[in-house]
Amino acid sequence: MTFFVALILGLLLVILGLTTSWPWWAWPAAGALLLLTAILTQRQLAPRPVPVPGEFLAHPDLPLPETQRQEYRISHVALPSCVRDYDFSFSATVQWRVLDVSSDAPVINPAGLAVDxxxxxxxxxxxxQPPHRSSLAQHQLDGALGTMCTDATGRVTVMAYSVELSLPEHDRERLSRLSDVRKDEDVWEHERNYERNKRTYLGDDVLKDTGSAVVWWLSRNDEEIEGAVERIGMLAQLSAAARNEPVAPLFEHLAYPRETPAPDNGGRESATGPEASGAGPAEPAPESPFSTDTLLSWFGVAPDDPDRDLFATRLADVARAHGKKHAEETLLKSSTVTEPLVDDGEYQ
Incomplete structure (x- = not known):
């Protein structure tokens, strides 16, 4: 910097002296001025000496050392879940930093405090957490352990990363089987409730009495009014059988043929029989108190149906299971199969 200042000032003095035609004695004076200017510039720009060097100071300006953090890997530590006897397997890398304390503080094992x-x-x-939610619990642990927190003693700050949480394979298979069983049990319970509700609906609502049975049949076949009238007798028998009661007197003439006396009337002929109508003495009553052909037709079984005998025999089995001996004998007589197909024990 001194050299450049002297050079520029010298060029200015030369240009000024040549243009103004200085006398000869002015040039030595200009040289002396140029030398004095260079000396003053050098002194002004020279660095000032430090009284005490930095290496001899009591606290030198050195960079502070970075705090060292220590780590320790723990593996396959059993942690409890919300279900007894189902433990998670926990692994993670523990990182800690020892805090500054007074000199009289007790000596500690920072690794032990950090892991604990x-x-x-x-x-x-x-x-x-439930044991089958190990993946969700692992992500929650990543967040819960990802912050440096002071331990209970206040001596270290601790965090953990690379968290792994799993459930042993045999426990996972056992939980899967239990889950399948619970699902099957729920399905079975719903099916049983459905069947129970259906039986209650049929017994307490549809077949509560003959009128309810007729209304139920009409609601399903609202355009077959004549068919409903033809089936009143059968519906009366069904509603009476569902309640284990005889057919109501109001519907006896529809439930049984006119020429057939009603059952359980003490040997007396029906009021609607031939004698009541003045047609002469009654003919011997047939063995069946109802028309088997009409009953089978109501079920949609035609007289020439190849399964007619088998169907009648199965109805006889149902009658026998409910203690309806007379109905069983009548149905068996209308079938070529004279032996029951099943035991009472199978219905029970």
Missing amino acids: AVLERARAVTVH
Whole structure:
């Protein structure tokens, strides 16, 4: 910087002296002025000496060392879940930093304190998680253990990363089987409730009496009014059988043929029989108190149906299971199969 200042000032003095035609004695004076200017510039720009060097100071300006954090890997530590006897397997890398304390503080094992603090924080999360939710619990642990927190002693700050949480394979298979069983049990319970509700609906509502049975049949066949009238007798028998009661007197003439006396009337002929109408003495009553052909036709079984005998025999089995001996004998007589197909024990 001194050299450039002297050079520029010298060029200015030369240009000024040549243009103004200085006398000869002015040139030495200009040279002396140029030399004095260079000396003053050099002194002004020279660095000032430091009284005490930096290396001899009591606290030299050195960079502070970065705090060292220590790590320790823990693997396959059992942590409880919300279900007894189903424990998670926990693994993670524990990182801690020792805090500054007074000189008279007791000596500690920072690794032990750090691991204990991490396990306590992890246990507080897993104890509320179901065992089959290990993946969800692992992500929750990542968040819960991802912050440096002071332990209970106040001597270290701890965090954990690379968290792994799993359930042993045999426990996973056992839980899967239990889940399948519970699902099957729920389905079975719903099916049983459906069947129970259906029986209650039929017994307490549809077949509560003959009128309810007729209305139910009409609701399903609202355009077959004549068919409903033809089936009143059968519906009366069905409603009476559902309640284990005889047919109501109001519907006896529809439930049984006119020439057939009603059952359980003490040997007396029906009021609607031939004698009541003045047609002469009654003919011997047939063995069947109802028309088997009409009953089978109501079920949609035609006289020439190849399964007619088998169907009648199965109805006889149902009658026998409910203690209707007379109905069983009548149905068996209308079939070529004279032996029951099943035992009473099978219905029970």
